[in-house]
Structure formats: C-alpha cells, structure tokens
Amino acid sequence: MDYQAYFSTNREQHLKELGDLLRIPSISALSEHKGDVLKAAEWIAESLRQAGMEAVAVHPTAGHPVVYGEHLHAPGEPTVLVYGHYDVQPVDPLNLWETPPFEPSIRNGKLYARGATDDKGQVFMHIKAIEAILKQEKELPINIKFCIEGEEEVTSPNLPSFLETNQEKLAADVILISDTALMAPGKPAICIGLRGLCAMEVSVFTANTDLHSGTFGGGVPNALHALVSLLASLHDEQGRVTVEGFYEGVHELSALEREEFVKQQFDEEKLKRDLGLTELYGETGYSFVERTGARPTLELNGVYGGFQGEGTKTVLPKEAHAKITCRLVDDQDPQATIDRIERHLNKHLQPGATLKVRATEKARAFTCNPEDPMLQKAADAYESVYGTRALFTKDGGSIPIVETLSRVLSAPAVMMGFGLPDENLHAPNEHFNLENFDKGLLTIVHYLKSL
Amino acid sequence: MDYQAYFSTNREQHLKELGDLLRIPSISALSEHKGDVLKAAEWIAESLRQAGMEAVAVHPTAGHPVVYGEHLHAPGEPTVLVYGHYDVQPVDPLNLWETPPFEPSIRNGKLYARGATDDKGQVFMHIKAIEAILKQEKELPINIKFCIEGEEEVTSPNLPSFLETNQEKLAADVILISDTALMAPGKPAICIGLRGLCAMEVSVFTANTDLHSGTFGGGVPNALHALVSLLASLHDEQGRVTVEGFYEGVHELSALEREEFVKQQFDEEKLKRDLGLTELYGETGYSFVERTGARPTLELNGVYGGFQGEGTKTVLPKEAHAKITCRLVDDQDPQATIDRIERHLNKHLQPGATLKVRATEKARAFTCNPEDPMLQKAADAYESVYGTRALFTKDGGSIPIVETLSRVLSAPAVMMGFGLPDENLHAPNEHFNLENFDKGLLTIVHYLKSL
Numbered sequence: 010m011d012y013q014a015y016f017s018t019n020r021e022q023h024l025k026e027l028g029d030l031l032r033i034p035s036i037s038a039l040s041e042h043k044g045d046v047l048k049a050a051e052w053i054a055e056s057l058r059q060a061g062m063e064a065v066a067v068h069p070t071a072g073h074p075v076v077y078g079e080h081l082h083a084p085g086e087p088t089v090l091v092y093g094h095y096d097v098q099p100v101d102p103l104n105l106w107e108t109p110p111f112e113p114s115i116r117n118g119k120l121y122a123r124g125a126t127d128d129k130g131q132v133f134m135h136i137k138a139i140e141a142i143l144k145q146e147k148e149l150p151i152n153i154k155f156c157i158e159g160e161e162e163v164t165s166p167n168l169p170s171f172l173e174t175n176q177e178k179l180a181a182d183v184i185l186i187s188d189t190a191l192m193a194p195g196k197p198a199i200c201i202g203l204r205g206l207c208a209m210e211v212s213v214f215t216a217n218t219d220l221h222s223g224t225f226g227g228g229v230p231n232a233l234h235a236l237v238s239l240l241a242s243l244h245d246e247q248g249r250v251t252v253e254g255f256y257e258g259v260h261e262l263s264a265l266e267r268e269e270f271v272k273q274q275f276d277e278e279k280l281k282r283d284l285g286l287t288e289l290y291g292e293t294g295y296s297f298v299e300r301t302g303a304r305p306t307l308e309l310n311g312v313y314g315g316f317q318g319e320g321t322k323t324v325l326p327k328e329a330h331a332k333i334t335c336r337l338v339d340d341q342d343p344q345a346t347i348d349r350i351e352r353h354l355n356k357h358l359q360p361g362a363t364l365k366v367r368a369t370e371k372a373r374a375f376t377c378n379p380e381d382p383m384l385q386k387a388a389d390a391y392e393s394v395y396g397t398r399a400l401f402t403k404d405g406g407s408i409p410i411v412e413t414l415s416r417v418l419s420a421p422a423v424m425m426g427f428g429l430p431d432e433n434l435h436a437p438n439e440h441f442n443l444e445n446f447d448k449g450l451l452t453i454v455h456y457l458k459s460l
Numbered sequence: 461m462d463y464q465a466y467f468s469t470n471r472e473q474h475l476k477e478l479g480d481l482l483r484i485p486s487i488s489a490l491s492e493h494k495g496d497v498l499k500a501a502e503w504i505a506e507s508l509r510q511a512g513m514e515a516v517a518v519h520p521t522a523g524h525p526v527v528y529g530e531h532l533h534a535p536g537e538p539t540v541l542v543y544g545h546y547d548v549q550p551v552d553p554l555n556l557w558e559t560p561p562f563e564p565s566i567r568n569g570k571l572y573a574r575g576a577t578d579d580k581g582q583v584f585m586h587i588k589a590i591e592a593i594l595k596q597e598k599e600l601p602i603n604i605k606f607c608i609e610g611e612e613e614v615t616s617p618n619l620p621s622f623l624e625t626n627q628e629k630l631a632a633d634v635i636l637i638s639d640t641a642l643m644a645p646g647k648p649a650i651c652i653g654l655r656g657l658c659a660m661e662v663s664v665f666t667a668n669t670d671l672h673s674g675t676f677g678g679g680v681p682n683a684l685h686a687l688v689s690l691l692a693s694l695h696d697e698q699g700r701v702t703v704e705g706f707y708e709g710v711h712e713l714s715a716l717e718r719e720e721f722v723k724q725q726f727d728e729e730k731l732k733r734d735l736g737l738t739e740l741y742g743e744t745g746y747s748f749v750e751r752t753g754a755r756p757t758l759e760l761n762g763v764y765g766g767f768q769g770e771g772t773k774t775v776l777p778k779e780a781h782a783k784i785t786c787r788l789v790d791d792q793d794p795q796a797t798i799d800r801i802e803r804h805l806n807k808h809l810q811p812g813a814t815l816k817v818r819a820t821e822k823a824r825a826f827t828c829n830p831e832d833p834m835l836q837k838a839a840d841a842y843e844s845v846y847g848t849r850a851l852f853t854k855d856g857g858s859i860p861i862v863e864t865l866s867r868v869l870s871a872p873a874v875m876m877g878f879g880l881p882d883e884n885l886h887a888p889n890e891h892f893n894l895e896n897f898d899k900g901l902l903t904i905v906h907y908l909k910s911l
Contacts, residue, residue, distance in 0.1 A: 204674065208772040217736035223655065223857030226787050227699075227757030228748040229731075230741040234695065234760055241692030244685065248678075280680075285668035288812035290681040297679040306678030309685055310775050315762035316783055321659040321820050323785055324761050332767055334774055336677050361739035369772050406674030 010145045016450050019141075024120070024443075026056070027133050028113040030095075031122040037073055037096035037163050046073045046159050049095045053132070053157050054078070060140035062155065070167035073159030077178070080139070081152045087460050088152040090181035092414055092422075093132035093188060094161035097124035098435045105437035118443050125441035126428040131187035132157055134427070134446065138453040151460050154181060158410075161188075164370075165410045172417045183383040183460075184414050187453075189426030191445065192273070192400060197391040197452075199384060200424040202302060202403030203411055205337030205374035207346050211354065212330045212365045213239065213314075222323040229325065230361035233314045236329035239364075242357045243307055243350075248292040250307045252353040258340030262303055269379075269401055270298045302403030306336045307350070334370075336405060343371035372409030377421045383460075387423045390456035394448050425456065461596045467901050470592075475571070475894075477507070478584045479564040481546075482573040488524055488547035488614050497524045497610050500546045504583070504608050505529070511591035513606065521618035524610030528629075531590070532603045538911050539603040541632035543865055543873075544583035544639060545612035548575035549886045556888035569894050576892035577879040582638035583608055585878065585897065589904040602911050605632060609861075612639075615821075616861040623868045634834040634911070635865050638904075640877030642896065643724070643851060648842035648903075650835060651875040653753065653854030654862055656788030656825035658797050662805065663781045663816045664690065664765075673774040680776065681812035684765045687780035690815075693808045694758055694801075699743040701758045703804040709791030713746075713754055720830075720852055721749045753854030757787045758801070785821075787856060794822035823860030828872045834911070838874045841907035845899050876907065 016023070035049035036042040050067045053076045057065045062078035073096060081088070100110040100123050108114040110123035120130065135155070142149055156179055158168050172179060192198040215230040245251050262270075275298045277289060291300040300306075314329025316322035335346055351366040358364050377384065379401040391399040415422045427449035433439045467474070486500035487493040501518045504527045508516045513529035524547060532539070551561040551574050559565040561574035571581065586606070593600055607630060609619050623630060643649040666681040696702050713721075726749045728740060742751040751757075765780025767773035786797055802817040809815050828835065830852040842850040866873045878900035884890045 206674075206774075208774075215737065220735070221857070222757075222759045222761060222785055223657075223787065223855075225752060226759045226785075226856060227742045227755055228740060228752040228856070229735065229737065230739070231759055233691075233763050237688040237691040237760065237763065238695075240684075240688040244689075284671070284680065286666065286680065286812050287814075288681070289679060290810060290812040291678045301676060301679040304678055306673075308673045308677045308682055308776060309688065309766065310673060310773055311766035311768050311777070312684050312688065312780065313764045313768045315760065317762050317764045317781075321783065321785060322761055323657075323659075325759060326762070329763065330768075332772065334673055334677075334772060336674060359741060361737050361741040363738075404674070405677060405679070406672070 012141060012145070012451055012454050015141055015145060016447065023137055027130060030129050030133060031113045031124055032111055034111045035096050035124070035159065036099050037160050038099055046096055050074045050076050050159055053095050056136050057155055060136050061143040062139065068171070070171055072167045075159070075168065075171050076155065076157040078155040079153065080149055083149055083152050086151045087182040088154065088180065089457065089460065090154045090156055090179060090184045090418065090420070091135045092184055092186045093135065093157050094128045094159065095132060095157055096159040096162050097127070097129065098162050100437070102437065107438055110439070115443070119440040120443055120446070121438060121440040123439050125439055126432045127434045127439065128161065128188045130441040130446065131427055131449070134449050135185070135187065135453060138450055138457065141450070142454060142457065150458050154179060161410065168410055169413050169417070172413065176417060179418055181418055181420050184418060184420050184422040186411065186422055186424050187426050187449070188408070189404070189424045190428035190430050190432070191426065192402065194429060194442070195395060196397065197395050197399040198402045199387055199399045200404050200426070201377050201379050201384065201401045202338070203375040204305070204405055204407050205341060205343055205412065206334060206370055206372045206407040206409065207337065207343035207368065208332070208334045208370035209347055209350065210330065210332055210367045210369060211239070212328060214328045214363045214365070215361060216327045219327050220325040222325050225325055230359060231325045232329040232362065233326055235359040235362035236312070236314060236331060238359060239354050239357055240309060240312065240331055243353070248290065250305070252307070252349050254349050255307070255346065256305070258342065259305055260339045262299065266303065267299070270296060270302065272400060273298055273402065301405035303338055305338050305341055308334055310334055336407065338374045339376060341374060343373060347371070372407055373412045375412035375415060375422070377415065381421050383421050383423055386459045387425050387456055390452045390459060393455050394452045425452070463592060463596070463902055463905050466592055466596060467898060474588055478581060481580050481584060482564045482575055483562055485562045486547050486575070486610065487550050488611050489550055497547055501525045501527050501610055504546050507587050508606055511587050512594040513590065519622070521622055523618045526610070526619065526622050527606065527608040529606040530604065531600055534600060534603050537602045538633040539605065539631065540908065540911065541605045541607055541630060541635045541869065541871070542586045543635055543637045544586065544608050545579050545610065546583060546608055547610040547613050548580070549578070549613050551888070553888065558889055561890070566894070570891040571894055571897070572889060572891040574890050576890055577883045578885040578890065579612065579639045581892040581897065582878055582900070585638065585900050586636070586904060589901055589908065592901070593905060593908065601909050605630060612861065619861055620864050620868070623864065627868060630869055632869055632871050635869060635871050635873040637862065637873055637875050638877050638900070639859070640855070640875045641879035641881050641883070642877065643853065645880060645893070646846060647848065648846050648850040649853045650838055650850045651855050651877070652828050652830050652835065652852045653789070654826040654859050655756070655856055656792060656794055656863065657785060657821055657823045657858040657860065658788065658794035658819065659783070659785045659821035660798055660801065661781065661783055661818045661820060662690070663779060665779045665814045665816070666812060667778045670778050671776040673776050676776055681810060682776045683780040683813065684777055686810040686813035687763070687765060687782060689810060690805050690808055691760060691763065691782055694804070699741065701756070703758070703800050705800050706758070706797065707756070709793065710756055711790045713750065717754065718750070721747060721753065723851060724749055724853065752856035754789055756789050756792055759785055761785055787858065789825045790827060792825060794824060798822070823858055824863045826863035826866060826873070828866065832872050834872050834874055837910045838876050838907055841903045841910060844906050845903045876903070
C-alpha cells in the first residue's frame with residue numbers, strides 16, 4: 010500500500026477538514042466558550058465515525074466531555090489507546106496574532122491557528138491515519154480506542170475519575186499520545202520521563218500589625234526576615250535541597266541513562282548566550298539536561314511582603330509570602346514532599362513567627378522504560394519516516410495526566426509528538442509545521458502496523 | 461513673678477491664637493498647599509514680632525521658607541536657638557477624623573487639630589514663653605534665636621544648606637527643640653539619642669527573561685533564590701548583623717547607660733500581648749529598649765519578585781528586589797555602611813546572578829551627653845514643674861535634622877518635648893493634651909531663666 014500517495018492525494022481535503030476543527034474556539038478555561046468546547050467534542054466524534062470507528066460517544070463529565078470511540082476487531086492483537094485533547098488555550102493578547110487565532114492560515118508551509126499543534130492538529134492526524142488504513146486495507150492490524158478530552162488546558166480535573174470509572178472500557182496495552190515535540194526539525198524524540206509537581210503557598214506571620222522600623226526595628230520579629238531565612242535554608246551551597254527525606258524515591262542515574270543525556274549533545278554555552286547568563290546554576294555533579302530532565306527541584310516562583318512602592322517606607326511587615334513548586338522525579342510522593350517541606354520550615358522558623366503552608370497542586374512523576382518493545386517500535390517508526398532514530402528524552406515539565414493514564418490503565422505511554430519546540434504553544438501565532446503533519450501521518454501508520 | 465497666674469490669665473487668648481495657626485492647612489508634602497505653608501510662615505513671623513523678637517524675617521529657600529527671629533540683649537549670657545517646624549503632615553484618611561483636621565476643637569482637655577502637638581502647638585509655646593518673660597520682666601535672661609522651618613515633614617531637604625550658609629547668624633550654645641513626647645502622662649523625658657538611617661534598594665538579576673520552571677527549573681539561576689539567600693546571610697542566629705565592619709563606630713553600652721534603660725521599667729510582656737506576639741526577637745544579650753534605643757539594626761522593609769497572584773505560576777523570575785533600611789547609632793557612617801553591605805552582598809552572590817544596590821537615604825545618628833549642664837538644667841526645669849525628674853531616653857527613630865543642627869552649629873541639642881506617645885502624630889485625630897501645654901509653658905520659662 011502506498012500511504013505516501015494516499016496522503017498526498019487527500020492532503021487538501023484533510024487540511025480543509027482540520028481547518029473546520031481549528032475554527033471552533035474551544036477554549037476550556039473560559040466559561041463563555043462552553044458551547045464551543047462541546048461543538049469541538051461533537052466534531053471529533055463525527056470525524057471518528059466517518060473514519061470508521063465504532064461505539065463513538067460524547068461522554069459528559071462534571072466539566073467538558075470526553076469523546077470515546079473504538080475499533081476492536083483484531084483479537085489476539087494489542088490494543089492501542091490514543092489520548093489527546095480538543096480544547097485549546099486562551100488567545101490573549103489578541104493584537105500580537107498576525108492572523109486571527111480561529112481563522113486558520115497557511116504561510117511558508119506552516120498552518121497558523123490556536124490548537125494547530127496543541128493538540129487538535131495532532132489528534133486529527135491519528136483519526137486520519139486510522140481512516141487511511143481502513144480505507145486502504147479494510148481492516149486494522151490492531152485494536153484501537155480513542156479517549157479525547159476537553160480539559161487538558163485546565164489540568165484535566167475530571168479525567169482521572171472518568172478513567173477510574175471506565176477502567177475496563179479503556180483497558181489497553183499501550184497509550185499513544187501525540188502532544189509533545191521533536192527535539193528539532195528532523196530530530197525526532199520520544200519523551201520517556203516527565204517530572205511530577207507539587208505546589209504550595211507558604212506564609213509567615215509576626216505581629217498583629219505592621220510596625221514602624223524606627224520605634225520597633227531590632228526589637229521584634231520581622232516577617233520578611235523570618236521568611237527569607239526559611240527560604241534560604243531550603244538549599245545548600247551545592248544547590249541540593251536540604252529538606253530531610255526530599256530525595257527519597259529518587260533513583261540515581263545509571264551509566265546508560267547518563268549516556269542518553271550525553272547523546273543529546275545539548276549546547277550549554279549557547280543556552281547561556283541565549284539567556285544572557287554568565288553561568289548556569291543548579292545541583293553540582295549534573296549537567297543542565299540531567300538537572301532539568303532527571304533531578305527533582307524546589308523553586309521559588311514568587312516572594313512578596315512589605316513595601317513595594319517607590320522610595321522608602323520604614324515598615325516592619327507583619328506578614329510575608331512565598332509560592333513554591335517542586336518538580337518531582339521517579340517515585341517521589343507529592344504529598345510526602347509537601348509534608349517534609351512543612352516539617353523543615355517549622356523546624357527552622359524564627360522565634361515569634363508563625364507559619365502556614367497550603368498545598369495547591371500535586372502530581373507524580375512519569376517515567377517509562379525505553380527498552381519496552383512498545384517504545385522501541387515507536388523509535389523504529391520514526392526512523393523509517395525521518396531517516397533518523399528517535400532519541401529517548403526526559404522533559405523537565407509536568408503533564409500530570411500522562412502519569413495518571415499510565416498508572417490507572419497499567420500500560421506504557423508512548424509520547425510520539427510531531428510539534429516543534431518553537432511553535433508558540435500557549436502563545437500568539439501558534440502554528441504547526443506541515444512537514445511534520447505529512448511525516449507524522451506516515452509515522453503513525455507505520456507504528457500501528459508494526460505492533 | 462507669678463508665671464502660673466500670667467499663663468492662667470492669658471490662657472483663653474493663647475488658645476485662640478494657636479487656633480488661628482492650626483486653621484492654616486500648611487501641608488508641606490502637597491504642592492497645592494504651597495500658599496498655605498507660606499501663610500503659616502508669615503503667621504509665625506508676625507507672632508514672633510508681637511512677642512518682642514527682632515530681625516524677624518521669612519527666608520526663602522528652594523522649597524518652603526525658614527522663619528528667623530532673634531533677641532540678643534544679654535551679653536555674656538548663653539544663646540539659645542529654638543528649632544521647630546510650622547508645616548504639618550497630610551490628613552488622609554479624612555473620614556477617620558472626628559472633627560475636621562483644620563477646625564481646632566477642645567474635648568476632654570485635649571486640643572484636636574492637625575499640627576496640635578506636631579509641631580505648631582509646641583513651637584507656639586516657645587513664642588508665648590518668651591513673650592511672657594518680656595512682658596513680665598521687660599528683658600530676657602539669655603540671648604535667643606528662633607529657626608522655624610516649613611519642611612520637617614518632608615525630611616528637611618533645604619535646611620542643611622540654610623544652616624551652612626547662615627552658620628554665624630544661627631550660632632548658639634544650645635539648641636532647644638520641642639518636637640518629641642513625654643514617656644507617659646506625668647513622666648517627662650529628654651531624648652539624648654536618635655538613631656541614624658541608611659536606606660537602599662537591592663536588586664538581583666538573572667536571565668534576560670522569565671523562564672518556565674518545568675523546562676528550566678533546577679538548571680539555571682533563579683533570581684528569588686539568589687536574593688533570599690543574600691538577605692538571609694545578613695544576620696546570624698543571634699540576630700547580629702554579619703556584614704563585616706557593620707558595628708564599627710558602635711559604642712558598647714556602659715553600666716550607667718544600661719541602668720538608665722532599666723529605669724524605664726519597660727514592660728516587654730505587655731508589648732508582646734499588645735502586638736499578639738509569642739516572643740520578641742532581636743540581637744541576643746540586649747533588652748527591647750536597648751535593642752531599639754541603642755543598637756543598630758538592618759531591617760527588610762519590602763521583598764518582591766515573581767508571581768504574586770492567585771494560584772500557581774510555574775515561573776523562574778528573572779529579577780527580584782528588596783528594600784532595606786539600617787538604623788545607625790553612635791559613630792556609624794551611613795555611606796560606609798551602605799558600602800559594606802554592598803561588598804557583603806557581592807561576596808555572597810550566587811553564580812550567574814548580578815546585583816544592583818541603590819542608596820536612597822543617609823543620616824547619621826544623634827547622641828548627646830546627659831552630663832552636659834544644658835541637659836541637666838532641662839531635667840531640673842521639668843522637675844520643678846512636673847515634680848519628677850526627666851529620664852534621659854534614647855529613641856529608636858530617626859530625626860536627621862537634629863544631628864545636622866547639632867553638628868553644623870557645634871552645640872548640644874536639648875529635646876524637651878511636651879507631647880504624649882499616643883497623640884496620633886501623622887494620623888487622624890492628632891491632639892495635644894492641654895495639661896502639658898500649661899506645664900510646658902512653665903517648664904520652658906523655668907529652663908530659660910535657669911541658664
């Protein structure tokens with residue numbers, strides 16, 4: 010079967026259809042777009058039906074619906090669950106878009122629209138790949154299920170319970186996700202690790218009122234002093250987190266894993282130039298890609314207290330606040346990490362100050378084994394289309410739902426992304442390079458047929 | 461001469477006159493009141509003339525004018541320079557005033573109006589004391605000069621150069637200032653120490669843009685980490701400032717000085733209750749009154765950087781800021797202190813971060829010797845009227861102009877205040893307890909006659 014010819018012939022029609030999907034402003038964060046989000050769900054459902062999927066349904070949740078569809082006619086063969094999302098990010102600032110976000114436009118081989126790469130374009134490719142196989146071969150070599158949600162951009166609040174409830178219906182041997190990026194043009198990558206996350210707000214309180222620094226300075230606790238001394242106590246001079254038990258569950262990198270990082274040939278000098286930094290900084294003994302890909306962190310995202318205006322105000326502030334997030338790896342437990350940090354802070358708190366810690370987000374890290382045949386076959390599929398084998402990479406970011414999917418369904422997740430790192434996800438002028446649209450369709454078909 | 465009878469007889473007239481002065485909204489900070497500030501200066505000048513002062517003039521400066529007047533007919537006797545100010549603080553929030561700030565009102569023996577105690581009421585007492593002596597005795601036992609400025613509430617920007625230019629004209633043996641408070645009703649105090657001040661803004665910069673904490677967290681410098689670790693390094697666990705040379709110029713408290721502090725019988729338990737604090741905090745080895753009265757401090761007045769909104773933002777901020785003030789004592793040099801702190805911060809700065817320190821205010825500490833006869837006679841004067849000897853106290857606040865006056869004119873400053881600590885200076889419902897107006901007039905007369 011000549012899939013290249015098939016996709017060439019149908020390219021115009023496919024892009025026309027994708028354009029229709031991209032025209033729906035399915036912004037999940039804004040309640041005024043609730044109807045549009047539903048419209049996009051129904052569009053996906055209809056598209057699945059046309060591709061030949063069965064039992065297609067738009068399942069309501071407490072928030073936006075989940076679209077399900079299946080094709081289960083290959084007994085004894087593996088079952089693939091395709092996960093993706095049809096909701097998109099907000100579009101402000103609107104004035105920075107060269108063409109309107111919901112009027113798709115192709116320029117220089119790139120399709121511009123909100124959702125073009127994240128994730129409507131990539132979900133659409135899976136539907137069209139299935140449709141292609143069914144049209145060409147009348148049957149699928151595997152069993153397939155689609156689970157396409159509408160709340161990924163608002164941290165998937167209702168998907169975990171949907172997964173728990175429908176565990177049997179969604180059961181699969183591999184979860185296939187196209188919502189990430191290649192390393193660079195022509196350099197495919199399969200993400201085998203995502204860091205987990207725990208987020209918290211830390212507040213320190215001292216007197217019941219702000220005080221004059223002349224009359225009281227030096228004589229009473231200052232909430233800012235108490236806070237900065239707590240925050241500074243969280244790392245040692247080697248950039249390691251000093252919280253007792255913080256590294257519990259973190260596996261030391263194996264020689265093989267370190268080799269994979271070296272293979273990325275990451276250019277730290279270029280990064281320094283790009284960011285205007287005289288030096289990088291972090292835990293000693295690890296490279297930048299290791300620190301961001303495989304090591305946990307504790308970062309201050311915001312600190313504030315006292316006077317921020319112009320000039321001087323001789324005040325001793327009665328309260329001070331910090332926002333902290335940790336990126337977690339391997340088996341680190343988010344709640345245990347928050348508890349450990351709270352214990353550390355209480356232990357180091359200055360006399361006369363009180364502390365409040367509020368946990369705001371929790372997600373475990375995701376990792377999978379690159380030796381798994383499901384992942385090795387994905388690397389083969391990339392190689393057959395791109396002519397170069399995909400690297401197995403670890404990403405510093407967190408996509409909490411990937412860990413949930415993999416854990417609840419007890420299946421490896423293959424993150425087979427076709428975006429590029431500079432395609433303005435979550436920013437004005439989001440776009441999708443159509444070269445990867447074309448190659449991605451072929452890669453998906455190759456992968457599904459290889460299982 | 462029966463001054464008590466004299467002031468009783470003239471009390472109504474005096475309060476009527478003071479009311480006229482208090483009706484002038486001479487707010488120096490607000491340019492729309494420039495005309496009112498001038499009007500108050502002219503009112504003071506006219507009042508000095510009527511009291512019998514000579515060479516009275518309203519001297520223009522780059523800002524609001526200085527009112528000068530003299531009476532120099534006691535050759536061989538000491539010369540007293542009375543310093544005070546006729547400008548007042550702003551009055552907002554206006555809705556919290558029980559009666560309008562510029563409509564003087566007497567309730568329960570207290571005169572309510574902006575400037576009643578700070579400092580129009582107290583300046584007026586000196587004018588009326590002189591007038592009383594001249595009316596009763598036709599001559600003054602000493603030489604006297606008045607220097608009443610209109611910019612005290614905006615940190616006296618033009619007075620230092622006026623003093624330098626008119627050093628000879630203003631030369632005196634003692635500077636007499638009534639702009640402070642008794643310790644408590646019936647408990648007079650002479651302030652013999654004011655802390656100096658240096659203020660600065662500290663900024664830390666890292667990358668040229670805010671970065672995503674997933675992609676970059678743990679791999680690059682975080683401006684907030686760099687800042688809090690710098691700020692935490694400024695004190696040790698005993699609450700002492702760790703900056704090299706910071707305590708240079710600070711005199712250890714003598715046994716006599718410590719005794720004076722003990723005599724104040726300051727109630728630390730009550731302070732804790734009032735402020736809702738479980739513990740006081742500061743340099744170990746010193747009491748609260750010693751720490752705030754006689755020890756230098758380094759306080760954080762504001763710290764800010766990164767995300768302050770609701771929820772979580774996974775950002776590594778590219779910059780972070782702090783506002784710092786030090787209270788200085790004895791011979792500590794404000795500029796040298798700023799330089800030392802900058803050196804300390806540079807020494808402790810994390811790799812990859814850059815630092816900017818901007819000095820915003822500088823003032824030396826003021827101290828004078830309680831053994832000085834000019835101060836001992838002031839204590840005698842209080843004792844003769846209040847029946848109890850004034851305590852010599854050190855105040856934690858800073859009144860930069862007192863040090864300047866004393867230094868430029870090479871004379872001791874006697875801070876003979878008649879306010880009370882709870883008279884709402886700089887706040888709504890400022891008032892002046894008329895018991896201290898009456899006793900103050902007698903105390904001033906007694907003091908001038910004793911020199």
